[in-house]
Structure formats: C-alpha cells, structure tokens
Amino acid sequence: MEKVRVRFAPSPTGFLHVGNARTALFNWLFARQKGGVFVLRIEDTDIERSAEKYEKRLIEDLRWLGLDWDEGPDVGGKLGPYKQSLRIETYKKYTQKLLETGKAYYCFCSPEELENERKEALESGEMPIYKGKCRSIPWDEALQRIEAGEQATVRLLTPDKGNISFHDIVRGTLTFDLKLIGDPILVRSSGLPAYNFAVVIDDSLMQITHVIRGEDHISNTPRQLLTYQALSLSPPRFAHLSMVMGKDNTRLSKRHGAIGVDQFEKDGILSSALFNYLALLGWAPPEGKDIWAKKELAELFNLEKVSRSSSIFDYDKLHWINRQHIKNLSSRQKAQLAYPHLREAAFLPEKMSDAHWRWLEMVVEGLIERVDRFSDLPTQVALLFDFYPSEMKDEIREELKTDCAPRIIKLFSEKISHVENFDYDKFAMMTQEIKKETGCKGKGLYHPLRVVLTARGSGLDLDKFIPMVEEGAKLKLPKPLKSCSQRVAEILGFLSESDL
C-alpha cells in the first residue's frame, strides 16, 4: 500500500485559530496512525494579507500544541519548497501547459464587468457563475492582446453539462452539477496563482494522498478535480471536516472567548489538554473515556468515524479536561507552570530561591484543585495575602456572638503569643488544649479560629492554610505575607467588646 502523506496548509494571516488547529490535529493524528508523513505547507499567495511574522507564530502555535511535521518550510524535505511564494515558477510551467493544450484560456473581463454579471445573476435568482465570455476569443488574438500588455487572468475551461462526483471519506459520495460550476480563475492578472490552482499543483507534486480539510472547501473540490483532470494528474482522496462553532451556533469568534491557540496557552490551558479536547471534538475513541494522552489518540484515530455534523466548542468541558491533565502533573511541573501567572500578579519575586520554589510547590499543590486553569491561581493565592480585619463582614461578626467564641479567641491569642516557630502541629496541640479548657468543639471551635486567622468565614482547610502562611511569612516576597501571630494580634484590635 502506498505511504500516507497528508498536509496542513494554512495561510499566514494571523494566529492559529482552534478550528484550524483541529484540522491540523486530525491530519497529524491520521498521519501518525497510518505511519505516514505529515507536511506543513504555507499558502502565502495572498500577498496583501500574508506576513512573515504570522508564519512564525503559526509554527510556534502548532509546536506548542504538540504537533510535529516531517516536511515543511522550517524542516525542509525532498518535495519543497513548502511555501507557495517560492513555487511561482512551477505554477507558471503548468499554466503554460494548460494554455497550450487549450484546457485553459485567457480572460480579459474586468473585475467590474464580473461584478455586474454576478449581481444580475443574483437578482434573477441564478447561481452567480462566470458565463464564459472570453472562451471564444481565438488563441492568436488573445496572445496579441497579452503581448500588447493587456491585463488578463487564466481560466480553466470546464464542461457545461453532466455531473462530477467524488468520494469523501467522512461524507460518502458527493455529486455536483457541472452547469453550476463556472470556469475558475487559475492565475490572477498579477500572475500569481489562485488558491484552487496552487493547491492542486502542490498537493500533486508533494504526493499528498489524503486531503483532510474544513467543510468550507467542499464546493472547491469539484473545481480542483477538474483541474487534476485537465492536467492528467490523479487526485488525492478527500475528507471534509465539519466546522467548529461557538455557543450560539455561529462561527467561533472572539466574542465567544479565546479562539487563538496562544490565548489558551496564556489562560493556563495545558497543551496536552487542548490537544485532548480538540481530538474529541467530532471524533470519539472506541472506549468511552475522556482523558487521553496524545500517544494513545494517535494509535486509535479513525478518520472514517469522524462526525459529519458541526460541533460547538465547549469551554466548560475543555476546562474540566484541563483540570484532569493538571492532576497528572508532578508538584514541580505545577509550580513551574504556575510561576508566570503568579509572577505577573506580583506575588512572587523575579529571582526564586530554592526555599521560594519549595513554598510555591506547597501552595500550588494545595490550591490547584480549587481551579481548572493556572490563570485562576492568582485569585486563590490572593486569599492567602489578603487579610482585612477592618472590612470584616457583619455576618461574620454575628457568628462570633456565641458563648464559645470569645473564650476561644482569648485563649488562642495568649497561646500563640507565647509560642515560637508556630506550625500546624502546634496549632493542633493548642486547639486540643482549648477544647479541653472551654468544652467547645466542632464548628463552634474551629470557626472562630478561622475568623481570627483569615478575617473570613470560609476558605482553605486550616491544615493547609497554616503551613502556607507560616512558611510564606519567612520568605522575602514582593508583598509580605503576615504570619498567624501577626494576624491574631492585628485582628484583636478590631474585635470590640460588643463583638465578643
């Protein structure tokens, strides 16, 4: 059997959109599953919109997602160059061949003329296609006009009657009426190839066996098939993937949330999680679980099982998957991934000592289960630092109006002021003593202690909170962390007799 060769062919006009990322991912999955070759090709024939910086960004985004390619502009390969702007001479050669054999012709119609023709067709309820006005211009005359410097495009001569059909791997047989397909422009008047022409030449020369792309290309396929025919080239197989939509079932756009792969990275989504989520959008592995590693997905992928209907991008599910992937990380990895977010929120110094890292690991390990993205971590960490007795809510003061609370607070403040190197063990001993001395227990015992230490009514388990605060208080941090004894001393001034 021939070796599978697939490609992802983005135009460098911006960041990598998750919809495109999924197309790239499915190509990659298919290539790896089949032991084939994955090619990256840059389609930059639209010089107006394409830019070098976008190409770089695209490559970075693709790599971040965990994709690698066997041939491409940055890695080379036998069938390059892998950038359309570098292949202009090749396209010209094929254009010449088509022109000489009469399979294509020069079209001198102006954009305005074509626009009018289109409008008229639309008004009379027809499909707006090129009527073929320049087909009848004799070859000699056309050549003369070209030599005289007249602007012209090159169009493919297509049949007016009959059908053309092809087998789509995800959709089955698709048939199109040829009278609804106008002669497509192969070469623009600028001399640069149009998309439909360049893809055919490139896919053919790069020996692509399977074209896996978005559904928006379905209607281009018959035109491309006709081009293969005119060139006597054999076409690849096609698979058209459904679109990725936003919550309201319209095309996924910025107002739905993050859509650029780099944005997900900034938001603290792990690339393994985005990879996992995207792979499951429109495809399901035989075993119905949700959390998968890249490698497993590559083993199980099956293009024929890909869904035909469009799917909505669900941020909730992505976040849940992200949480599961975070759980599988080591403490060290979690700390490293958390650092940039906490550094940006000014909770951590630029230079981290070993002690800082140890503290960070403890903090992240304790707080990470409360969030599903690293970008949410600063809000949680802020709860460690924020201690505002003066802004304590009335309902919390109310809760202290019990028989136990004043006695507990008094005893605790005395004990903590006499102890050195406070830690959770000492806290546990103190609470046992207080329990005996006051007879208070359970919520009645712990709630006042929590309030005294946090000025809040709820939060982290105290066995986690105390070590985080105590260890943090020993470190030099951009914003100092108050120790438990400091907190107790401070809050006492705000608890008036009436509170107690």
Next chain:
RNA sequence: GCCCCUGUCGUCUAGCUUGGUCUAGGACAUCGCCCUUUCAAGGCGGCAACACGGGUUCAAAUCCCGUCGGGGGCGCCA
C-alpha cells in the same frame, strides 16, 4: 436567491453500515445527597435527547420520501 452539507440529552458523543439486545449508554454542565470546622475537591444519585410528518416492516434512532431547523459555498480570499 441558487447549490452543497448536516440534524440523538443544554453541550460533546455511543448506537445507525448488518432494523429487534435501546424502558437509547457515557462524559461536561446543572440539581440533590454524602464526606467535611467553612469553601472547594471527591463519592453517590436525579433531571434531560432519537427535529417533525409520512411510509416500508411483525418490528425503525437505525431503511425510504417529504417538511422544518442549523451550517457552508456562490471572490482576480484561502
């Protein structure tokens, strides 16, 4: 407007090829309970779908037709 694709819980999907095993399974979300000094996390459970209408058949989510809904395309963009 015309052409093409598509339609299972709110969402992602399993099942559809080869009708019966489907009182339609799983996951996310949501709701409730449990755990717990609080909040999370976690555990357990509930709610929730075959778009609609006709056929075919002993039997249809599964096959056929129509309707309606959604999406895409109709560029000297890709």
